[in-house]
Amino acid sequence: MSNPSLLILAGDGIGPEVMSQVRRIIDWYGENRSLAFDVSEDLVGGAAYDVHGVPLTDETMEKAQSVDAVLLGAVGGPKYDDLDFSVKPERGLLRLRKEMDLFSNLRPAQCFDALADFSSLKRDVVAGLDIVIVRELTSGIYFGEPRGIIQEGNERVGINTQRYTESEIERVARSAFELARRRGNKVCSMEKANVMESGILWREVVQKVHDEDYADVELSHMYADAGAMQLCRWPKQFDVIVTDNLFGDLLSDAAAMLTGSLGMLPSASLGAPMANGRPKALYEPVHGSAPDIAGQGKANPIACILSFAMALRYSFDQGDEASRLENAVEAVLADGARTADLLGEEGVTPVTTAEMGDRILAAL
Amino acid sequence: MSNPSLLILAGDGIGPEVMSQVRRIIDWYGENRSLAFDVSEDLVGGAAYDVHGVPLTDETMEKAQSVDAVLLGAVGGPKYDDLDFSVKPERGLLRLRKEMDLFSNLRPAQCFDALADFSSLKRDVVAGLDIVIVRELTSGIYFGEPRGIIQEGNERVGINTQRYTESEIERVARSAFELARRRGNKVCSMEKANVMESGILWREVVQKVHDEDYADVELSHMYADAGAMQLCRWPKQFDVIVTDNLFGDLLSDAAAMLTGSLGMLPSASLGAPMANGRPKALYEPVHGSAPDIAGQGKANPIACILSFAMALRYSFDQGDEASRLENAVEAVLADGARTADLLGEEGVTPVTTAEMGDRILAAL
Numbered sequence A, B: 001m002s003n004p005s006l007l008i009l010a011g012d013g014i015g016p017e018v019m020s021q022v023r024r025i026i027d028w029y030g031e032n033r034s035l036a037f038d039v040s041e042d043l044v045g046g047a048a049y050d051v052h053g054v055p056l057t058d059e060t061m062e063k064a065q066s067v068d069a070v071l072l073g074a075v076g077g078p079k080y081d082d083l084d085f086s087v088k089p090e091r092g093l094l095r096l097r098k099e100m101d102l103f104s105n106l107r108p109a110q111c112f113d114a115l116a117d118f119s120s121l122k123r124d125v126v127a128g129l130d131i132v133i134v135r136e137l138t139s140g141i142y143f144g145e146p147r148g149i150i151q152e153g154n155e156r157v158g159i160n161t162q163r164y165t166e167s168e169i170e171r172v173a174r175s176a177f178e179l180a181r182r183r184g185n186k187v188c189s190m191e192k193a194n195v196m197e198s199g200i201l202w203r204e205v206v207q208k209v210h211d212e213d214y215a216d217v218e219l220s221h222m223y224a225d226a227g228a229m230q231l232c233r234w235p236k237q238f239d240v241i242v243t244d245n246l247f248g249d250l251l252s253d254a255a256a257m258l259t260g261s262l263g264m265l266p267s268a269s270l271g272a273p274m275a276n277g278r279p280k281a282l283y284e285p286v287h288g289s290a291p292d293i294a295g296q297g298k299a300n301p302i303a304c305i306l307s308f309a310m311a312l313r314y315s316f317d318q319g320d321e322a323s324r325l326e327n328a329v330e331a332v333l334a335d336g337a338r339t340a341d342l343l344g345e346e347g348v349t350p351v352t353t354a355e356m357g358d359r360i361l362a363a364l
């Protein structure tokens, strides 16, 4: 049987740096745990635009469709700010999400105990926090038509369309309920059903899926603005939050920041099962490309490394090996190693991106 | 000359309770500061629906159009959850905003020193915080057409449309720049120009208005997800934030919660100047109708009282009288009086909604 295949798209900014540490971890698994992967690398985002004039070529898209999992670093940067909308770095990522049909985006917001003091929130509000935001990722206002900037009379109008079909809502709701069953068994669905019809349909479908197939899971509904408030007030009230593409973008970023562990947070974007039973999948850190610190050895590789741990768990059914990697990360942090984003406390040891990789390998 | 006119729409839940304290304050100004108002009262939201079958009658709408300022309590409640979308309590509020063309919604997120410990954020992150979110209020996805739930093939689709014209963006941008000039002279504009064309137009128009007429104001742009993060991380970096209707809804609620002073925060919704030079205006607390505590004397009337202070300042050019009221509120808090939402600290005095009114009147 051939090895499972991984496509690495390191992207822009700190993407390549953090990904090179992930490469070392992947190699370690091949050498020490007989978990060898066939790894290929390619370009996405500004890096692809610089070479090919597009943020994702058709060839790369095809590769992404054919591998068992994609690992992505980050895309974007000020260098590309003035590019036409259609070739912006972000379009590469959006094309991957859309064409691979990765409808369920799992974004854990977890507070690492060693880092709880990094949160702007009080320790007791965040210590031990462990929630997941399930964001719908292939529809909604990011993709709906009509869209564009059109001339109307003597002025221009910017237009985007939020569109959700029942089946789009249903499948992401199912994935949230399934996830909740493996966790705290509680789902909170967020929309603006008080002002948006798409929110009304969202609420109705989530409730129906619940009542028909997941009545054992505790379900609540919250308006997204109240949800933003409650995340800031007492995030531990949640277990799994399910929401649409746009709300999920803001809410998951806010939640991630609240943990104080932004440079630590991975994410998984999952689609339907492929012929081999594995879901289509892309794994990426929650943080962005941080162009201001790129190339200086300051980036924290942990979010990207933990994204690979998620791949082990969700794509390759290697939950134990995923835990092994997560525990190694915890141990290194407990030991005081900190990349530049995590400095500030007493008694810690500043390390570079590569040194953090060294230590995690040693802990493995 | 006749007195300036006020229309009070107390609405649902705790709306009537908090508004009855505002009535006393208004009367005090008539009796003691020769600032008499012609006050009328009417129904909005569920309260209007219960009587008239609609959340705002045409007669009430006409009154709102003819007065100098509207004071609103809050709308909504679980009792109305199953009503048809078109008659939900919120539609009354949205109709007021839209037909009065109240495009600029000023939402201060201010941390009252006496209450800084109520924030889930660390004291140094919020103490002294004083920012304003200027939210576009009459357009965007709340109002764009097409909208609705339609049948497409064998399933339903929920649709809403985000639409912004250049002039809609321009006028709210101007109001943000004007406000910034009277404050810290700094505006941060938030959108998702990386994924939404309406965001591209937003960014472009805000920049143009700045360059042509407000080059003295410091302007920056931020993606709304990053904005949500930054609000949670270090909100003091901002002075004025300008953003669209939907982002403004989430961001201002998150910001309000972060201050720990939610029950304290007023808001102003302003439109174009009327014939008498005053802007069309509606003032309301940021908090909602809190049906769970309605009628128990637990509600904090301060947000609604401070909304009247904003009316004094923005509609009636009585900045000194507004400060008088704000100072009275500060004094009462410094003295230890706390409604039920603010209990928990040592050495404070629990008071009811009406007792809080008593004390503020005494301090005046």
Ligand SMILES: CC(C)[C@H](C(=O)O)[C@@H](O)C(=O)O
Residues within 6 Å of the ligand: A076, A090, A093, A094, A249, B194, B195, B225
């Ligand atoms: C880079 C951008 C297109 C993306 C998004 O808005 O979805 C990012 O913010 C994210 O959350 O993954």
Ligand SMILES: CC(C)[C@H](C(=O)O)[C@@H](O)C(=O)O
Residues within 6 Å of the ligand: A194, A195, A225, B076, B090, B093, B094, B249
């Ligand atoms: C009540 C509701 C329609 C309203 C909104 O979403 O605008 C409220 O949340 C607000 O922020 O004023």
